[in-house]
Amino acid sequence: MKRKVIIFGLLVLMSIGLEYEMENLYFGEVTLLELGEYLSGLGVVVIYCIPLGLLIRRLWRQVGLSFEAGVIAIMVGCFVSGWLAGEANTYIESLWYLALPNAERLIDWNDALAAPFVEEILKCACALLVMYLIGERRLSAAFVIGMVIGFGFQLIEDLNYVLQAETITFEMAAYRAAGALSSHWMMTGVTTAGVWGLWLWYREKVESLPLGWLWVSALMPMGLHFIWNSPLGYLWVTSLVSAAIIYLWGRLYLTWFGRTGLCTGKEGVVSDEVKRKGEDGCQLYN
Numbered sequence: 001m002k003r004k005v006i007i008f009g010l011l012v013l014m015s016i017g018l019e020y021e022m023e024n025l026y027f028g029e030v031t032l033l034e035l036g037e038y039l040s041g042l043g044v045v046v047i048y049c050i051p052l053g054l055l056i057r058r059l060w061r062q063v064g065l066s067f068e069a070g071v072i073a074i075m076v077g078c079f080v081s082g083w084l085a086g087e088a089n090t091y092i093e094s095l096w097y098l099a100l101p102n103a104e105r106l107i108d109w110n111d112a113l114a115a116p117f118v119e120e121i122l123k124c125a126c127a128l129l130v131m132y133l134i135g136e137r138r139l140s141a142a143f144v145i146g147m148v149i150g151f152g153f154q155l156i157e158d159l160n161y162v163l164q165a166e167t168i169t170f171e172m173a174a175y176r177a178a179g180a181l182s183s184h185w186m187m188t189g190v191t192t193a194g195v196w197g198l199w200l201w202y203r204e205k206v207e208s209l210p211l212g213w214l215w216v217s218a219l220m221p222m223g224l225h226f227i228w229n230s231p232l233g234y235l236w237v238t239s240l241v242s243a244a245i246i247y248l249w250g251r252l253y254l255t256w257f258g259r260t261g262l263c264t265g266k267e268g269v270v271s272d273e274v275k276r277k278g279e280d281g282c283q284l285y286n
Contacts, residue, residue, distance in 0.1 A: 003132070003133060006129060006132065006133060007133065010076060010080060010129065010133075013079075013080045013084070014075060014076065014079045014080055016083065017078070017079030017080050017082065017083045017084075018079045020083040021078070021079060021082065021083060021156055021160075038162075038163065042159065042162060042163075044176075044177050045158045045159065045162055045176050045177055047177065048177045048180040048181075049155060052151060052180065052185060053151070056144070056147050056148060056151060056185070057070075059144050059147070059257060060144055060148070062257060062263050063138070063140050063141050063144050063256075063263055065134075065136070065141060065144065065145070066134070069130070069134045069136075069145075070148065072130055072133065072134070073127075073130050073145055073148040073149055073152070074148055074151070074152045075152070076126050076129070076130055076149060076152070077123075077126065077148060077149040077150065077151060077152020077153050077155075078152035078153070078155065078156050079152075079156075080126055081119075081122050081123045081126045081149060081152070081153045082152075082153050082156045082157060084122055085115070085118050085119045085122050085123075085153075088114075088118045088122065089114045089115050089118050089119075092113075092114040092118060093110055093113070093114050096110075096113060096114075108231045109230060109231065111229040111230070112226050112227075112229040112230035112231075115225070115229055116222050116223075116225035116226040116228075116229055117222060117226075119153070119184075119225070120187065120188070120191055120221055120222045120225060121222075123146070123149050123150055123153055123184065123187075123188040123191070123192075124146065124188065124191045124192050124195050126149050127142065127145045127146040127148075127149045127188060127192040128142075128192065128195070128196065130145050130149065131145055131196070139193055139196060139197055139200070139256075140256040140263050142192045142193050142195075142196040142197075143189050143190075143192065143193040143252055143256065144189065145192065146188040146189040146190070146191060146192030146193060147185045147186070147188065147189035148185075149188050149192070150183075150184035150185040150186070150187060150188030150189060151184070151185040153184045153188070154180060154183050154184035154185055157184070158176045158177075158180070161176055162176065179242075181242070181246070182241075182242040182243075182245040182246050182249075186221075186245050186246065186248075186249040187221035187224070187225060187245060188221075189249060189252070190217050190220075190221050190245070190248045190249055190252060191217065191218060191221045191222070193217055193252055194213075194214050194215070194216070194217025194218030194219070195218045197209050197214040197217070197218075198211075198214050198215065198218055201214060213251075216248070217248060217252070220244070220248060221245065221248070224241045224244055224245055227241050228241050
């Protein structure tokens with residue numbers, strides 16, 4: 001019964017999100033010149049989807065997750081987490097202005113005071129809901145499902161940035177595409193693995209897991225997102241943030257998908273036997 005209620009709730013949120021995002025993506029009447037600018041901007045943004053999508057698809061198959069689960073995850077990432085985060089960001093920013101008498105002084109910090117916490121929590125919650133719906137408990141699956149949720153969120157966010165801009169430039173689109181390497185898909189994968197690992201450690205007493213790294217994985221993406229969105233986000237600072245995110249993601253990737261990773265067979269892909277046994281190849285707690 002609980003699963004049916006969650007499915008119905010997600011379908012309602014997804015329907016709202018689909019209409020919400022389609023309205024945002026609609027850019028009205030345009031000239032041929034403006035249409036060309038839109039298409040060129042979108043092309044630059046969408047082009048990063050190809051390599052990232054192929055990478056995530058490969059990891060998804062290595063973990064042994066189903067195609068249907070992938071459809072659910074990408075739809076939730078695109079049409080549930082994004083619009084909810086946008087509405088929550090607006091609401092929390094309004095609360096700042098009501099709660100603080102001199103909130104105008106914090107205007108440069110608006111993007112840092114709400115979005116990092118709201119977005120990371122909502123994306124992780126969506127990933128955990130998908131795990132619950134498909135009956136998945138493995139840490140490796142939490143990592144990959146988080147990546148798919150973040151990828152869907154990132155795609156819709158970038159499309160909105162480009163299409164809602166007053167003027168579309170190649171530089172703006174290229175900036176969004178360049179930031180995609182270490183953006184939401186990585187952060188959500190790391191956060192979800194960390195949060196799920198903490199649940200296993202504290203609730204199910206799986207104390208063989210590295211507790212320190214679980215806390216780092218669960219919280220550090222939020223902190224790095226805060227720095228990225230803050231007025232401190234100079235080039236060298238954002239470069240350090242990107243490097244830290246990539247490092248965290250890389251450690252988890254090598255744990256499960258490296259040459260000797262827990263989800264990797266002799267040929268670099270999970271075998272049929274491993275898929276049948278599940279925990280033997282992509283171990284539940286390691």
